[in-house]
Amino acid sequence: MQASNLDTPLVYLKGVGPKRAELLQKELGMASYKDLLYHYPFRYIDRTRFYQIRELDPEMPLVQVVGKILSKEVIGEKHKKRLVAKFADETGAIMELVWFQSIKWVEDHVMRGSTYIAFGKPTFFNGSFSISHPELENYPRPPGLTGNLTLQPIYSSTEKLKKNFLDSKGLQKLIQHVIELHINEVRETMPAYVLEKYKLISRKEALVHIHFPANQAKLQQAERRLKFEELFFIQLQLLYNKQVRSLKFKGLLFDTVGERVNTFYKEMLPFDLTNAQKRVIKEIRIDTQKGSQMNRLVQGDVGSGKTVVALISMLLANDNGYQACMMAPTEILARQHYESLVSLLKGELVNISILTGTTTKKQRTVLHQQLENGEIDILVGTHALIEDKVKFKNLGLVVIDEQHRFGVEQRAKLWRKNTIPPHILVMTATPIPRTLAMTLYGDLDVSVIDELPAGRKPIETRHLLEGQRLRMFGFMKQEIAKGRQVYVVYPLIKESEKLDLMHLEAGIEQFRFEFPLPNYQISIVHGQMPNADKEFEMRQFIEGKTQIMVATTVIEVGVNVPNASVMIIENAERFGLSQLHQLRGRVGRGAEQSYCILMSSNKLSENSKLRLNTMVKTNNGFEISEIDLQLRGPGDITGTQQSGVLELKVANLAKDQIILQEARNTVIEIFERDPMVNLPENSLLKTYLDRKNQGIAFDKIS
Structure with missing residues (x-):
């Protein structure tokens, strides 16, 4: 593809030069006209x-x-002149x-x-209005003026750039210059039939009107096109990856529901499965019989029974001769899962082992041998599972819990542990x-466990x-007298000078005073303690x-104590909604009524009030996550920085759900007609995918 003038380094743009070009690169990552x-x-x-x-x-x-300028006067002397x-x-x-x-220029x-x-x-000063350093334009404005127009663009800049006259106004002039000289070199990226279907303006027109909109209607058209x-x-990209996997990667066949699944389901399951659990297990059964690799995400609130779904899926793999x-x-969390699985299976049916960072060298030697000869049916572990020396005889299913904590490359290492890639089941609590799931996990099939097991009481x-x-x-003492246990969570370990928070150390002193030995015993856990402690x-x-x-929040994930009935969150206004919901999920694990108490200061912002009122009003994690997305935006909700997916320039996942659904539906329709994007009308898309899959940045097609 021929290089465009838009790829020209910024140093050659009129008004930039070497010093400003270097600053723009350092401060805003800009290297070319295109940027x-x-x-x-x-x-x-x-x-x-x-x-x-x-x-x-x-x-x-x-x-x-x-x-009209009536008069001009210079007042003061030397450095105090105005x-x-x-x-x-x-x-x-x-x-x-x-x-x-x-002053001389103005004179x-x-x-x-x-x-x-x-x-x-x-x-307003001394009884009259004034404007310091106003921008002045001749009135009336000359026809054909670009720049100030009707809607003046405001650009993000930095202090260093402003000192070099590259504030919003300075950037506007440079962008205006690029548009005047090179806008005709901008190439279309979308097929004509898509533009026509959704009445989208051309890419060239969108770029002109996003910077210098003639009016509000033109701005809206530009934003809609670019979003x-x-x-x-x-x-x-996401759905193409999914398409390629299903067409090119052969999948293992789990066509038998054998003795292990049947024995566990009929004789050992301690409770009836919810309809949601049954539905998800059925979806997994269908996936593993298709002959292509399963990639399924199971979402379910804390306590919804994802572990049992994962266990039945793993037993299904074992029944078909796979680990x-x-x-x-x-x-x-790994140890908790291991103990849950052993407890559910009562030590029968399959051989389960655990591998973590603390597994000794001697234990590892035995474990590696058993894994390679097929004696181990299910292996639970941490990142230790992805080490090269961990080899399976015949790995058929990989279950990944809280998958946003792992990088893409870490997950891929597990996929390579069998000649035919194992089925992948990803779980998150x-x-x-919905919009975030479509974007973050758009290449996965999504299942939702949206019921709690029978007998579980909603947390008050x-x-x-x-x-x-x-x-x-007083309430804590009441619950402890009934034989229950209590969590108290703080946002900080040490006092912060900037934030007036009740910190962990002061809290411990207060609790030791209120709950003295020998009647009360206190555990203390925070992130800076050695792992053994x-x-x-x-x-x-x-x-x-x-x-x-x-x-502190180290207990957000990974502690399962059915006897704990109270979760107290100090300075609750300092936590995000999703984190508050995760912490609340640490209680309510048993049959007893459980409680979450949100302690806060008396002075709360409107945002904080909304978060805390949402927690009081609902236990529904999906409802909470939607409000959290509106309040905080996608980047803060999950560990999304590793995904690279959410670096959005104009689209907003909280507000642009309809556009996202239209875009996704369009892509699905394209793949239904043209699975490998080979038709002439999709040549632009083919070029995009080819370059993207070769690792060439194609986000800014000129």
Whole structure:
């Protein structure tokens, strides 16, 4: 493909030069004309509205006033000089325009008696309004002007760039220059039939109007086109990967439901499966009979029974002559899964082993041997499972828990542990909003376990203010007297000078005073403790030797204590919604009524009030995740930085759900008609995929 002038290094653009080019590279990652073109405004100032001086208010951010320069006067001496101009609008009202710099230029170029548009931030001082260092334009504006237009773009910049005159206005001039010289070199990226179907404007037109919209309607058209394109190409890549896997990768056949699954289901299962669990198991059965590799995501709230679904799936692999493994992000969680599986199977049916970072060399030697000769049916572990020396005889199913904690390459290493790739079952207890799931996990088939097992009581959540602390202590003592246990979670380990938080160390002192020995025993767990100490303290709590666990969020995932009935979250306003929901899920594991108490300061922002009220109102993780997406945006909700998927420039997953669905549906229709994208009308898409799969950045096709 012929190189475009848009690939020209920025150093050659008029008004840039070596120093500014280096700064733009360092500060904003810009190297070429193309990078400038894709540096979109983050907001716009409406330049269609003109104010009269009597309408001004010091609270207004930026205004423009049409008026005449009545007089100019330089006041003060040397370093304290300023130029003050009297400026009158058509009503005769007068304000001041003030310059502290470039006084000589203003004296020479701003003419007394001329009419200008003055633009800037109004301030009120000594009974009159003024604007310091206003932008001045001749009035009326000359026809055909590009730049200020009607909606003025505002671009993100940095302090270093501003010092080199590359503030929003400076960037606007450079972008305007690129558009004037090179906009005709922008090539279309979308097939004509897609543009026609959704009435999308051309890429070239969209880029002009995202920077310099002629009006609000043109801006909306530009945003819709660029959002659609951004989401469309994400879906194209995800669904193409899925398509290639199903067409090119042969999958293992699990066509037998044998003795292990039947014995466990009929004789050992301690409770009836929910309809949701049955539905998901059926979906997994269908996937593993297709002859192509399964890639399925199972979402389910804390306590919804994902472990049992995973176990039945692993027993299905064993029944068909294959081994299975289950990988968890932490040793605590891996050990918890191992103990749950052993307990559910009562040590029968299959041989289960565990491999973690603390497994001794001697134990590893035996384990590696048993794994290679097929004696181990199910292996549970941490990242240790992906080590090259861990070899399976015949790995058929990989279960990955809390998969957002693992990188893509880490997961891929497990897939390579068999000649024919094993089936993949990914589980998460972090409810993911639908739009985020379509984007983050768009290449996976998604199952949802949206029922809790029978007999589980919904957790009661209460919000208490700092002044109600004694009430909280009283409630704790009541529950401990019934033989229950309590978690107390803090956001910090040590006091922060910036945030007035009740920190862990002060909290421990307070709890030791309120809950003295010998009647009360306290476990303490935080992230800076050695692993062995952490394990010991958790074990004490799990075994019921301590009644209270005071901890930071290290207990968010990985502790299962059915006897714990109270979760107290200190400074709850400092936590995100998803994290609050995960912490609440640590209780409610048994048949007893459980409680979550959210302690907060008396002064709360509207955002904090909404989060805490949401927690009190609902236990539904999916409802909570949707509100969390609206409040925080996608990048903060899960560990998405590793995905590379969510670096969106214009689309917003919280607001653009309809566009995302349209983009995804379009891609699905394309693959139904043209599975390998070989038809002439899809040549642009084929080029995109070929270059993307060769590792060539194609995000900014010129």
